[in-house]
Amino acid sequence: MAKLKLTSAFCRDVTCPPHKRKEVYRCTEVIGFGLEVRASGKTYWLYYTKPDGKAAQVKIGGSSDIPFDVAKRTAKELRSKVVLGGNPAEDKAIRKGTITFKELAQMHIEHAKGHIRSHGCVEMSYRKYLVPEFGRLRIDEVMPHAIETHFAKLRARLAPASVDRLRLVMNRGYRLAKGWGLPGSDRNPVEAVARPKYDNKRTCLLSPEQVKRLLGECGKSENTMLKPIVQFALATAARKREILDARFEHVNFDRAEWLIPHTKNGHPRTVPLSEAAMAVVKALPRKEGCEWMFTNPSTGKHYITIKRAWKTATEAAGLPGMHTHDLRHAAIGAMVSNNVSLHVAGKIAGHLRPESTARYAAVADSTLAAAVEAGARNLNLMGKAA
Structure with missing residues (x-):
């Protein structure tokens, strides 16, 4: 030397x-x-x-x-x-020894398949929006500013809640990496990304006339199952996926109850079925060997989506922009407006937290206001002749 x-x-x-x-x-x-x-x-x-x-x-x-x-x-x-x-x-x-973001994405997707029902959302988030932007970088090379910039571009074409969902998926990926002890995972860049403020809570209420128009257009749809699906949704306040995955074996015809074994929050629940709901179930065509309540005639299986038929029907009914999930909101709102307590309505809907049902408090307040007005009129408190 x-x-x-x-x-x-x-x-x-x-x-x-x-x-x-x-x-x-x-x-x-x-x-x-x-x-x-x-x-x-x-x-x-x-x-x-x-x-x-x-x-x-x-x-x-x-x-x-x-x-x-x-x-x-x-x-x-x-x-x-x-x-x-x-x-x-x-x-x-x-x-x-630090893996790339693309490799972490694949590890997260595989983990999600074994732990959450909505793993398809995780896969789609990475495939469409995250891996194309960050895939080639090592996980320790992804910077908060780059994430902020990417999300800002996505907000031009995606809803705020959709962009925030990407943030949650990305954050979960880094938390898993740290839990697994992967090199380069000691810093989570997503933690420095501010969560956007937005309000995506909807409390859609439908009038009887709107329901009539909607069901009328659903009945005209090429999708012959669209109308009974919508009727059942309005009668049960169930989620779309719960309804599309419904099976005859889970309906207790004697007790008029429907068991939902797999729910969004992971807790099975039993929904009491009204006469209207039971009428829908009993009118459904049943084919030997077919387990699904709402069977797609072209596949013999349950529906994956009803998006196209739904869009056509809602636009024809004068309800453009209405989501299928709004049927759930409308059903809960209808119960609350008819003096059903928020606690009971939330239990039927499968809400684990009172805050989820609290958005319908305004509906409950208007019902109470109407009740006291009716009581005052009945007692003739204004001094008018009966």
Whole structure:
């Protein structure tokens, strides 16, 4: 090993002595900066002492790939980390073992398949919106500002709640990575991304006339199951997926009850069926060997979606922009407006938290107001003749 001031010209012209396998030249200007010369090529290194007192070295790069000035500047930066107690070689090893965001996405998707029913949403979030933007980066290279910028672009074409769902999926991925002890997962960049403020709570109320128009258009649909699906939704306040996955075996005809074994919150629930709901069930066509209540005639299986038929019917009924989930809101609102308590309505709907049903408090308040007005009129409190 020789010590001298390394220069660009020296590093360009020096060759490996013919009687040696290699020669190392250490710079006297930048402590630890060195050039290793072999017959096969030249490599810049930083030689240093680790915090535990042991010697270490970290490769900066080949002289044919990195200009001398860049190598020298990099050596200074690495040296400053050493002075502050860092270990560049260990850091490099960690970076080398750090997976890409695309690899983390695949691990998260596989985990979701075994733990949540809505794993399709996780897969779609990564495939359409997250991996195309961050997939090639290591997980420790994804920065909060880059996430903020990407989400800002997506808000131009997605609803705020949809963008926030992407934030939640991404955050969950990093939390899993940390729980698994993956290299590079000690920092979660999503935690520094501000959650947008938005209100996507809907309390859609339908008048009897609107229901009549909607059912009339549903009855005209090419999808012959659309009308009974909508009727059943309005009669039970169930979620769309719960209805489309409904099976005859879960209906107790004697007690007029419907068991929903798989719900969004993971808790099975039993829904009492009104006369209207039972009428819908009894009128459904039943084919031997078919377990589904609302069977798609073209496939013989349950429906995956009714989006196209629903859009056509709602627009024809003068209710454009109405969501299928609004049927659930309308059913809950109808119960509350007919003096059903928020607690009971929430239990029928399968709400685990009172806050989920609290949005219908305004409906309950208007019902109470109408009740006291009716009582006052009955008592002739205004002094008018009966």
